[in-house]
Amino acid sequence: MRTEKKYSNSNWKRLKIAWLFEDISSGTTPSSTNEEYYRDGEIPWVNTGDLTDGKLFSVSKKISRKAIADYPTLKVHSKNSLIVALYGATIGKLAITQFDVTTNQACCVLNKPKxxxxxFVFYWFLANREGIIQRAVGGGQKNISQGIIRSLRMDVPNAPLQNKIISFLDQKTSEIDALITDKEKLIRLLEEKRQAIITEAVTKGLDPDVKMKDSGVEWIGEIPEHWKMRKAKYIFKQINEKNYPEEKLLSVLKGKGLLLRSELEFKAVMAFKGLENFKLVREGDFVIHLRSFQSGFEMSSLQGIVSPAYTVFRASIELDNNYFKYVFYSQYFIDYIGSTTQSLRxxxxxxxxxxxxxxxxxxxxKEQKEISDYLASLCKExxxxxxxxQKQLLKLKEYRQALIYEAVTGKIDVQEMLKETEQEEVSSS
Known part of the structure; x- marks a missing residue:
């Protein structure tokens, strides 16, 4: 991770991480069968899922002083320690503690800096995260060991320059984070609006002046007077066609219907699982994922096979499949099924x-088709x-990452940039 600086002077030194901290260590997980270790816990116990890439103000679990006494590897680290996730889905995630903590074995703590x-170290780790993760070792689960972290070398400026870089990055990342938050809020609002429009269209129709009647179903409320209410079993039938090895393996993704999985995944499944219980899905069929109802019901856009974890059902009467796709996508319907289904409860x-x-x-x-065509056009826009x-959001995140990297590696002179900012503030006042 050697870098070239735009400006070079004796203010910077290249040092090993091991030389910069008195304490670099990990923790452990006390036995879950001993309630004394967790009951009435008072010491914050950090798991990698708690790490926020920022300041750590809360944790999900706490352990007792008895656990600390019984496990020598459980140290209590002082406030303002840097925690790095060593492996798993959160590998490379960071946090600076705002209180004394201990951790599990998946965390590395850098404490008592010299x-x-x-x-500054936090920003340096953020800037170099991808390069650090590339050093991870292991088979199925890559691992950044304490040894790897200790061996990392970083360019460290003198204390006054460190403070200027930190001040610069605190200010700039705060500004960028505010823009990122605004963009993420816009996306949430769009998704909420989309859900609201879908729900309104599939339950009330497109004519605002149509005469309404009580549907007799709480989650639906009123519906147009000329609409009918039918039980799902009179509209759809369950499908259990099996053993079609010539078909392609399909996978469901939230809001995307059934999609073709890669040839590599297909070969892996064929190698380790018998296909006799896999179910045939035809274009237009619907599926429910039995073990994960988060995405609701999905409609297949192609023919293939799905694992036994899916229930497949098909229209038994003439209807517009796309209309019912939007019915099943509506949040009201998903919430209704989730709250009324005994199996889920x-x-x-x-x-x-x-x-x-x-x-x-x-x-x-005919009206089903009109509604589905309207929703397809609107959802496309x-x-x-x-x-x-999302593209704007990605650019902001990339800019944020690049700015941090250039500042902590000396590729930009933050002292000059801070002066320019101060001059701009003076001229505008």
């Missing part, structure tokens, strides 16, 4: 029977808007 500001996978007894509104087929905001 001649370096912990905030019992912690079991959802079954077709859970769905079949639910009531669905059934507009005339909203997706374009969302995609544009």
């Amino acid at each position: 001649n370096v500001d912990i905030n 019992d912690g079991k996978p959802i079954a077709y029977d859970d769905f079949s007894s639910s009531y669905l509104m059934f507009p005339p087929e 909203m997706d374009k808007a969302k995609e544009l905001i």
Whole structure:
């Protein structure tokens, strides 16, 4: 991770991380079978899921002083320690503690810095995260060991320059983070608006002046007077066609329907699983993922096979599949199924029977098509808007990362940039 600086002087020294901290260590996980270690816990116990890439103000778990006494590897680290995630899905995540903590074995703690500001080290780790992760070793689960962290070398400026870089980055990242928050809020608002429009259209139709009637179903409320209500079992039938090895393996993604999985995944499944229980799905079929109902019901856009973890169902009467796709995408319907399904309440996978007894509104087929065409056009425009905001969001995050990297490696002279900022503030006042 050697870098070239735009300006060079004796204010910078290249030092090993091991030389910059009195204490670099990890923790452990006290036995979960001993309630004394967790009951009435008072010492914050950090897991990698607690790390926020910022200041750490809270943790999900605490342990007792008995756990500290019984496990020598559990140290209590003072406030303003830097924590780095060593492995797993959160590998490379960071946090600066705002209180005394101990950690599990997946965290590395850098404590008691010598001649370096912990905030500068934090920004340096953020800037070099990808390069550090590339040094990870191991098979299935890559691991950044304490040894790797200790061996890292970083360019460290003198204390006054460290303070200027920290001040510069605190200010600039705060400004960028505010813009990022605004963009993320816009995306959430778009998604909420999309859900609201879908729900309104599939339950009320497109004519604002149509005469309404009570549907008799709480989650639906009123529906147009000429619409019918039918139980799902009279509209859809469960499909259990099996053993079609010539078909391609499909996978469900939230809001994306059933998609073709990679050839590599398909070969892996064929190698380790028998296909006799896999189910055939035809274009237009719907599926429920039995063990993860977060994405609701999805419609297949192609033919293939799915694992036994899916329930497959198909229209048994003439209807517009896309209309019911939007019905099942609506948050109201997902919430309704989630709250009324006994299987889910019992912690079991959802079954077709859970769905079949639910009531669905059934507009005339022509009106179903009109609603689905309207929603397809509107959702397409909203997706374009969302995609544009996501691109802006990505650029902001890339700019933030680049700015941090250039500042902590000396590629930009933050002293000059701070002077320019101060002059601009003076001239504008």
